[in-house]
Amino acid sequence: MSTCSVSKGCFVFKPNSKKRKISSTADYFSEGNNDSEDSELRFDTCQLLWKRIKSETEQLQEDLNKKLYDNLISFLRQSHSDFKEKKTEWACRMKSSEIPAAALVLGVNVTDHDLTFKSLSEALCEDITPFVVSLRSKECPGIKHLLQKFMAQLMGCHIEVDSYEEGECSKASPNRMRCSVASLTDWYRNITKKKYTDTPCKKETFSSRHWEPPPVVVIFKDMESFTTKVLQDFIIIISQCIHEFPLVLIFGIATSPVIIHKLLPHSVSSLLCIELFQSLSCKDHLSTVIDKLLLTSQFPFKLSEKVLQVLINIFLYHDFSVHNFIKGFQLSLLEHFYSHPLSVLCCDLQESRKRVNFLSHNQCENIRRLPSFRRFVESQASKKQTVLLTDDACLKEETQVLLQDLHTYHENYFPVLRCLHAFTSSLPNYPLGKQIRELHCACLERKVWETEDYESAIQLVRMLAKDELIAILQKCIEIITLSSARCLGNSTEKLEEYLDHFKNLEATDDQEEPVSSLKEIQKKTDLYRLQKTLLEMKESRRLKKLTKFEMLRFEVVDFIDSLVRSYLVPPETQTLHEVMYFSMASTLREHLNAAPRIAVHTALNNPYFYLKNEALESNTGCISNAAPDICIAYKLHLECGRLINLVDWLEAFSTVVTAAEDQNSTVKDQMEEIIHYRDCPKRGFIAAECCPHSFCILLRFSPCCSLQHQLLGDLEVQGSQVRSVLVLY
Known part of the structure; x- marks a missing residue:
C-alpha cells in the first residue's frame, strides 16, 4: 500500500477482508513474555491488587486534605454570612466591598495540584455550591479569554465578550450571552429566583445540601503563571458584582504568598480580603504514603531497597510529586507480575496456599530455580534435598510452609522497625535517619546491626533520660499491641514490665561526689597533688557501681537490640522472597529516568x-x-x-x-x-x-x-x- 504521488492529498487504504482476532487485555499482558503460563491469572491478581492499593491511596488523600478542606469551608461559610448581613450596618457594607480570597499554598509539587483542585471542586459542588469555576493560565492568555472561560463554565453556554473597538455589535443568538457585569448579575438573580420560587426547569441546578444563596467560587489553579494585567483587570471587573451575589476567589500558589503582592498592586490587592491556607508538606505526604503502602503486611507486594531508592530519588531530586511516586509503584507492580512467572503466588496467604496446590510441573521447576530456594535446599539433609528436587508434591507442601514463614516475617518486621525508629528518630544527628523510610532502606540493604551508624545510635540510646525512655516504651507498647504479630506478644509483656520498673523507680541521686574529695580540691595545693586527686576521682567514678536506673536502661536497650537482630534481617535471607519483592531497579530506571x-x-x-x-x-x-x-x-x-x-x-x-x-x-x-x-x-x-x-x-x-x-x-x-x-x- 503505497502511492507514487508527490502532491498533497488524502489516501484511503481499505483493510483486509479477513476478520482480525479480538484479543483480550490478558493476551496483551502475556504477549512477548517467554513464560506465559498463568498469565491470565497473574493479570487478574495484578488488577485486583492495584484496585486495593488505589482505593487505599485515594482514601489517604482525602484524609490528609480533610483538615484543609474543612478550613476552606469554614472560611466560605464566614464570608457567606457576611454577605447575608451586609445591608444592616455601614461597617458590614465596607467589609462586603472586599472580595473574600483564599491563598492556598500547595508547594512545589505542581503535578499533584490537579488532583487536589479536582477533589476540592467535587467537595464544593457536592455540599456547598454548584457554581465552581476552575481557571488555568494557559487557557487565559488575555482578559477576553478569561472572561469567556469564566462565563462559559458558570452558565454553560457560549459567551461573547463586548468589543469596544468595533462600532457595531452583532446580533445575539439564543444560545449566546454577552459577558458583562449586568448580564452576570441578571443571570444569578434569575437562576436563584427559580430555585426559591420552585419554578420547574429542564435541568436541576441545585441540591438540597447547597447553601442559600449559593456562592460563586473561582479557582485560579496556577496563580504565578497568570499575566499580571489579566489578574488585575479581572479582579477590578468582578469587584463590581460583590454587592449583588456572594463571590469567593481561591488562588493556587506553589511558591510563597508574597507572589500575590508582587503580581497585584496595592490598588487591586486592597479589593481582596485574603486569608492564608497551608497544605500538608509533600515530604510528609510521601512519608504517610510509604507508611500505608510499603510498611504494612496488608499488601503482599513489596519493593527491594534499590527499587525503593530509585523512586525516592526521583521524588527528592526531580518533581516532589507523590502522584508520580504512586505511578512508579504501579509500574513496579505491573512489571513484577508481567516478568515473574511465580508472581501468581503474590497474593493473600490463604489464596496463595490454594494456588500452590494447582501449580504445574514447569512452575515447580521455576521454584527450584530460585536462588533463595537453592540456598534453602543446600541447608537441608541429603535425603530431603533429593525429595525437594524430584517430588512435586513434597515441594508444594514445603512451599506452603515457606510462604507462611514469609508472611510471619512481614508481620514481625514492621512492628520492630517502628519500635527501632521510635528509639532513634530523636537522637542527635540522626545516625539511622530522621524518616522511617531511611531506616527501612538501611534494613533492606544489609544487616543493620553490623553498621557503624547502628552502633553509634545504640550508644546514644544508652544515655537517654528517664522521661524519654518512658515515653518511647509507651509508644512501642502501642505499636506492638496494634500489630497482628503473634510472636511479639511476649515482647509486649516484657516492655510493660520495664515500664512499671521505671515508674516505680525512686529518684535517688547516687552521683554526688565524695565530700572528702571535694574538700581536698578546695584546699590550697600544688599542681602535682591536684592532678593526682583528679585521677583518683576519675578512677573511683569508673569503678563505681551502676545505679538501678542505669542497669534498667541497659536491660531495655539490650532487649531492643535482641529484637532487632531477630526480626530485622534483610528480606534476601528469606526463602521465596522473589515471589513478593520486585528488584529490577534497572528496568524501572529505564522507564522513569528519561535519557x-x-x-x-x-x-x-x-x-x-x-x-x-x-x-x-x-x-x-x-x-x-x-x-x-x-x-x-x-x-x-x-x-x-x-x-x-x-x-x-x-x-x-x-x-x-x-x-x-x-x-x-x-x-x-x-x-x-x-x-x-x-x-x-x-x-x-x-x-x-x-x-x-x-x-x-x-x-x-x-x-x-x-x-x-x-x-x-x-x-x-x-x-x-x-x-x-x-x-x-
Whole structure:
C-alpha cells in the first residue's frame, strides 16, 4: 500500500477482508513474555491488587486534605454570612466591598495540584455550591479569554465578550450571552429566583445540601503563571458584582504568598480580603504514603531497597510529586507480575496456599530455580534435598510452609522497625535517619546491626533520660499491641514490665561526689597533688557501681537490640522472597529516568532496538539499506572525522540505499529515481547539523534551481561544533 504521488492529498487504504482476532487485555499482558503460563491469572491478581492499593491511596488523600478542606469551608461559610448581613450596618457594607480570597499554598509539587483542585471542586459542588469555576493560565492568555472561560463554565453556554473597538455589535443568538457585569448579575438573580420560587426547569441546578444563596467560587489553579494585567483587570471587573451575589476567589500558589503582592498592586490587592491556607508538606505526604503502602503486611507486594531508592530519588531530586511516586509503584507492580512467572503466588496467604496446590510441573521447576530456594535446599539433609528436587508434591507442601514463614516475617518486621525508629528518630544527628523510610532502606540493604551508624545510635540510646525512655516504651507498647504479630506478644509483656520498673523507680541521686574529695580540691595545693586527686576521682567514678536506673536502661536497650537482630534481617535471607519483592531497579530506571540523548543515539544507530523488524538486524559496523533514511545518514556521519563533505556524504547515502542485490532492473530504476529526488543538488539538498550530540536532516525540494554543484562541494560542516547548513529557494 503505497502511492507514487508527490502532491498533497488524502489516501484511503481499505483493510483486509479477513476478520482480525479480538484479543483480550490478558493476551496483551502475556504477549512477548517467554513464560506465559498463568498469565491470565497473574493479570487478574495484578488488577485486583492495584484496585486495593488505589482505593487505599485515594482514601489517604482525602484524609490528609480533610483538615484543609474543612478550613476552606469554614472560611466560605464566614464570608457567606457576611454577605447575608451586609445591608444592616455601614461597617458590614465596607467589609462586603472586599472580595473574600483564599491563598492556598500547595508547594512545589505542581503535578499533584490537579488532583487536589479536582477533589476540592467535587467537595464544593457536592455540599456547598454548584457554581465552581476552575481557571488555568494557559487557557487565559488575555482578559477576553478569561472572561469567556469564566462565563462559559458558570452558565454553560457560549459567551461573547463586548468589543469596544468595533462600532457595531452583532446580533445575539439564543444560545449566546454577552459577558458583562449586568448580564452576570441578571443571570444569578434569575437562576436563584427559580430555585426559591420552585419554578420547574429542564435541568436541576441545585441540591438540597447547597447553601442559600449559593456562592460563586473561582479557582485560579496556577496563580504565578497568570499575566499580571489579566489578574488585575479581572479582579477590578468582578469587584463590581460583590454587592449583588456572594463571590469567593481561591488562588493556587506553589511558591510563597508574597507572589500575590508582587503580581497585584496595592490598588487591586486592597479589593481582596485574603486569608492564608497551608497544605500538608509533600515530604510528609510521601512519608504517610510509604507508611500505608510499603510498611504494612496488608499488601503482599513489596519493593527491594534499590527499587525503593530509585523512586525516592526521583521524588527528592526531580518533581516532589507523590502522584508520580504512586505511578512508579504501579509500574513496579505491573512489571513484577508481567516478568515473574511465580508472581501468581503474590497474593493473600490463604489464596496463595490454594494456588500452590494447582501449580504445574514447569512452575515447580521455576521454584527450584530460585536462588533463595537453592540456598534453602543446600541447608537441608541429603535425603530431603533429593525429595525437594524430584517430588512435586513434597515441594508444594514445603512451599506452603515457606510462604507462611514469609508472611510471619512481614508481620514481625514492621512492628520492630517502628519500635527501632521510635528509639532513634530523636537522637542527635540522626545516625539511622530522621524518616522511617531511611531506616527501612538501611534494613533492606544489609544487616543493620553490623553498621557503624547502628552502633553509634545504640550508644546514644544508652544515655537517654528517664522521661524519654518512658515515653518511647509507651509508644512501642502501642505499636506492638496494634500489630497482628503473634510472636511479639511476649515482647509486649516484657516492655510493660520495664515500664512499671521505671515508674516505680525512686529518684535517688547516687552521683554526688565524695565530700572528702571535694574538700581536698578546695584546699590550697600544688599542681602535682591536684592532678593526682583528679585521677583518683576519675578512677573511683569508673569503678563505681551502676545505679538501678542505669542497669534498667541497659536491660531495655539490650532487649531492643535482641529484637532487632531477630526480626530485622534483610528480606534476601528469606526463602521465596522473589515471589513478593520486585528488584529490577534497572528496568524501572529505564522507564522513569528519561535519557533522550542515549535514546536518540540508540534509535539512529540501531533502529532494530525499537522497530523489532528482522530486516533491520545487521552485524556491528554494517549499514543495512532497509534502515530508515535518517539512520543510514547518521551512521555514515559517524564514519566521518572532524570534517564532512556534503557531496561525498550524499553520494555514500545513495550508494547504500541502492545496494540491494535481489532487485530487478525496473525496481532499481525506480529506486534510483527516488534517490535522485532525494539528493540531487539541482532539485534540493539535505541540510544537516553535524554534532555528536544532536542530528537532524531536513529535505528541501524545488522544481528548478540555479545553484551550482560546486557550491555544495565547497560547503563543509565542522563536526566538533553545532553548525547548520540550510538554503531556502
